[in-house]
Every structure is written in C-alpha cells, then in structure tokens.
Amino acid sequence: MSLPTGEVIGILADNLRIRGSVLPLSKRKVTRWARGLNLPHGGRTVLYTGMMYQLIPYIEGLVKAEKRLGDSPLAELTWLGRKINRLVNISAFMARPSAKLRAVYNEVPVNVALLLKEAGVEFGYLYKDDLYSGALAHDLGADEVVADHARKVYGVLRKRGVRRIITIDPHTTNMLRSVYPKLIPGFDIEIRSYLEVLAEREPMLRTSLTGELVIHDPCVFARYEGIVHEPRRLLTATGLTLKEPEKSGRMTYCCGGPVESLYPEKAEANARRRVEQLQEAVRGSDQRSDREACEIVTMCPMCFVNLAAAAPDGVALNDISHYLRRAYVS
Amino acid sequence: MSAGVNGATLVRPALAGRVGALEEFNASACMNCGVCTAVCPMGIEVLPRRLFRYVLLGMEDQVLEQIESIYSCLLCKMCEVNCPAGVHIAENVRSLRHHINRTVFGL
Numbered sequence: 001m002s003l004p005t006g007e008v009i010g011i012l013a014d015n016l017r018i019r020g021s022v023l024p025l026s027k028r029k030v031t032r033w034a035r036g037l038n039l040p041h042g043g044r045t046v047l048y049t050g051m052m053y054q055l056i057p058y059i060e061g062l063v064k065a066e067k068r069l070g071d072s073p074l075a076e077l078t079w080l081g082r083k084i085n086r087l088v089n090i091s092a093f094m095a096r097p098s099a100k101l102r103a104v105y106n107e108v109p110v111n112v113a114l115l116l117k118e119a120g121v122e123f124g125y126l127y128k129d130d131l132y133s134g135a136l137a138h139d140l141g142a143d144e145v146v147a148d149h150a151r152k153v154y155g156v157l158r159k160r161g162v163r164r165i166i167t168i169d170p171h172t173t174n175m176l177r178s179v180y181p182k183l184i185p186g187f188d189i190e191i192r193s194y195l196e197v198l199a200e201r202e203p204m205l206r207t208s209l210t211g212e213l214v215i216h217d218p219c220v221f222a223r224y225e226g227i228v229h230e231p232r233r234l235l236t237a238t239g240l241t242l243k244e245p246e247k248s249g250r251m252t253y254c255c256g257g258p259v260e261s262l263y264p265e266k267a268e269a270n271a272r273r274r275v276e277q278l279q280e281a282v283r284g285s286d287q288r289s290d291r292e293a294c295e296i297v298t299m300c301p302m303c304f305v306n307l308a309a310a311a312p313d314g315v316a317l318n319d320i321s322h323y324l325r326r327a328y329v330s
Numbered sequence: 331m332s333a334g335v336n337g338a339t340l341v342r343p344a345l346a347g348r349v350g351a352l353e354e355f356n357a358s359a360c361m362n363c364g365v366c367t368a369v370c371p372m373g374i375e376v377l378p379r380r381l382f383r384y385v386l387l388g389m390e391d392q393v394l395e396q397i398e399s400i401y402s403c404l405l406c407k408m409c410e411v412n413c414p415a416g417v418h419i420a421e422n423v424r425s426l427r428h429h430i431n432r433t434v435f436g437l
Contacts, residue, residue: 013437
C-alpha cells in the first residue's frame with residue numbers, strides 16, 4: 001500500500017523549502033566524490049551534479065522505508081511524520097544506504113570529471129554550492145517552493161560568477177536549461193550536458209572496447225532535451241555494438257522512476273516491462289527466453305536504479321560514463 | 331456537485347483558468363483522438379483527454395476523483411510526442427498537480 005499522496009508530497013516540499021533538497025544530505029556526502037581530483041573551486045564554467053547521482057541511494061532507502069511503512073498501521077500517522085519532519089530531518093534517518101551502494105553512484109561524477117579533463121575542457125566545481133535543482137518537487141507540482149528554490153540557486157550561481165554549467169543527469173539538465181528560464185526572468189547561464197560537450201569535442205579514443213550493449217534512452221534526455229545522437233556517437237566510436245530496443249530514441253519507453261516516490265509498485269511494474277523490452281533487443285521478440293543475458297547502458301540515475309531493481313540474473317546495467325571513461329581516459 | 335437539474339453538467343469555465351494560472355493550459359486543442367491513451371505506458375485510461383475535458387468544462391468533482399491517476403502519470407511525454415494536436419500534455423498534468431496540491435492537500 002502507498003502512503004498518502006498529499007503527505008508524501010508535503011514532506012518532500014517541506015524538505016526542499018527548509019533544507020534545500022527533497023532529501024537533505026550533508027555537504028560532506030554531496031561532495032565526497034570530488035576528493036582527490038583537485039578540481040578548482042568555482043570558475044566561469046563548472047561541472048554541476050545537482051546532487052542527483054549522490055541522492056539516488058538515499059532516495060532508494062527512503063522508498064524502501066516508505067514501502068514498509070505503507071504496509072503497517074503507522075501509514076495512518078504520516079501526517080504526524082510530516083509535522084515532526086519540519087522540526088527534525090527524519091527522512092535522513094529513514095534512508096541509510098550502504099557505503100558500497102554510495103560508491104556505485106559516486107563513481108559517475110568522477111568518471112565525468114575525468115572525461116572532461118581528458119577532453120581538454122577547463123572547468124571547476126562549486127563544492128558546497130553544488131545545489132539540488134528541485135526536479136522531483138517540480139514534477140510533483142510544488143511550484144511555489146520550486147520557484148523560491150530556483151531563485152536561491154540562481155542567486156548562488158550569480159554570486160559565484162558562473163556563466164556556463166556542464167550537467168550530468170537529464171533531470172538537472174532539464175531543470176536548469178528549460179524550467180529555470182521560465183521561472184527566473186533574465187536567466188542567462190548556458191547549460192549543456194557533458195554528453196553534448198564531449199560529442200562536440202570528438203575525444204581521442206584511448207582504448208577500443210568490444211561487446212554488445214542495449215541502449216536505454218531516458219525520457220527527459222530524449223523527449224525533453226533532444227539528446228539522442230550524442231550518446232550513440234560517443235559509444236559507437238569506442239567500438240562497442242549498440243542494440244536498439246523497439247522503443248528507442250525519441251520514442252523511448254519510461255523506466256517508471258518518476259512515480260517511485262508516490263507509487264513504488266507501479267514504478268516496479270513499469271521497470272519490469274522495460275527490462276523485458278531491452279532483453280528483446282538482444283534475443284528478438286520471437287525467441288522467448290526467461291533468462292536472456294544482456295548488458296544495458298543507461299544515462300540517468302533514476303533509470304539506473306529502477307531498471308537495476310527489476311533486472312533478473314544475467315542482465316547487467318552500467319551508466320554510460322563507465323564505458324566512456326574506459327575508452328576515452330588514458 | 332457538477333450535475334445539473336436534468337442530469338446535465340454545470341459548466342464552470344473558471345476552473346481551467348485556475349488550473350492554468352502559472353502555465354498555459356492548452357487542453358482545448360485536444361481533438362479527442364485517443365492516441366494519448368493508446369500509447370500511455372501506465373495504461374492510464376482517463377488521462378489525458380477525458381481529464382482535460384473535465385477541466386475545460388469545470389467538472390472539478392470528476393477531476394478530484396482521479397487524483398491517483400493524475401499523480402501516477404510518469405510525465406514521460408510519450409503521449410505528447412504522438413499527439414497530433416500538439417497539446418502540452420505533461421505540463422497540463424503538472425498544472426493539475428499544482429492545483430490539487432493547493433486546493434486539496436493544502437500545500
């Protein structure tokens with residue numbers, strides 16, 4: 001059973017309003033990935049994670065806690081939980097991912113930073129000012145809270161002198177590039193995904209890769225931001241063979257992730273359907289097999305976490321940056 | 331209630347204006363072809379064509395009966411890229427969520 005919709009949205013919106021993120025994380029947890037990379041502090045061009053990859057293992061923990069609560073009599077007390085959460089950050093206590101899981105997600109921004117460096121891109125990192133974009137609250141229609149938050153984020157970016165942002169995940173890209181300009185008159189920072197930046201630079205291949213991958217396009221890259229060709233160009237240039245599912249590119253099929261915070265069971269069902277479609281790209285729809293091994297490449301943390309949870313044994317998933325780093329970083 | 335004296339529906343056009351206060355609620359472009367329903371990954375039948383019609387007609391009670399469907403939408407835009415009338419379906423659904431957040435959930 002799901003928790004009451006209004007109370008869950010209320011908790012997420014309260015967190016964004018009071019603590020700057022739908023699921024507040026300490027600055028140490030947000031910036032841990034950058035340790036040892038010696039990235040300059042700030043600058044006109046910055047790599048911006050929007051906390052997304054770092055947040056996902058915590059959101060996953062929170063969703064698991066939600067499921068347990070939803071099946072217990074405590075579900076009726078969610079309203080009380082929301083009141084307490086305004087005073088004490090209880091959502092942080094509910095979501096405690098393992099160090100191993102955190103490391104999986106922290107690896108992605110490391111990969112991206114190394115790829116950009118190798119491609120000769122000059123950029124810095126904002127560290128404590130690498131703020132959440134408000135993506136989930138925007139999806140849920142918490143518009144006033146998101147508008148306030150967007151103005152705060154923009155104020156910080158202006159104060160730090162940022163003119164160009166390189167994003168990693170689709171949701172932060174969409175918020176900063178397509179939503180913020182509607183909320184903030186005069187928003188004048190250039191936003192580009194690292195996939196666009198890399199594809200434009202045509203990085204030198206360091207190590208050829210072999211193998212076959214099934215590509216899953218995130219809806220937000222493919223249909224909101226028109227990013228379809230860049231990941232394909234970068235991946236095929238490595239030597240990898242890309243298999244396209246029937247629903248691919250601009251007609252991609254959603255992983256189910258966007259409804260996970262409210263209706264985890266629906267998200268799971270959608271993810272299972274998508275994994276089957278991706279498996280079919282390898283075996284063909286006429287050759288039924290319950291256990292078809294395949295390797296799926298994703299480029300969104302929400303897609304990754306949802307599809308991974310639905311993938312049976314033998315189906316492996318990796319973020320696109322995993323392959324690009326192996327191929328383009330010496 | 332939205333039902334009139336003869337079972338007809340009272341039309342309250344102001345609802346569409348309230349829902350679309352922040353963004354253009356362009357559901358009136360919908361020509362009711364049903365492509366959106368056919369391609370929806372979630373199999374949500376009420377979204378978006380019937381739901382948008384409720385809004386345009388001001389049938390708020392019927393809209394509020396569909397809260398779970400409205401929040402179950404993935405905003406994936408599969409319907410939108412296939413819509414022959416160019417309706418901004420995802421943004422319309424988001425506008426509805428904003429309206430419900432304010433009027434029902436008190437956010």
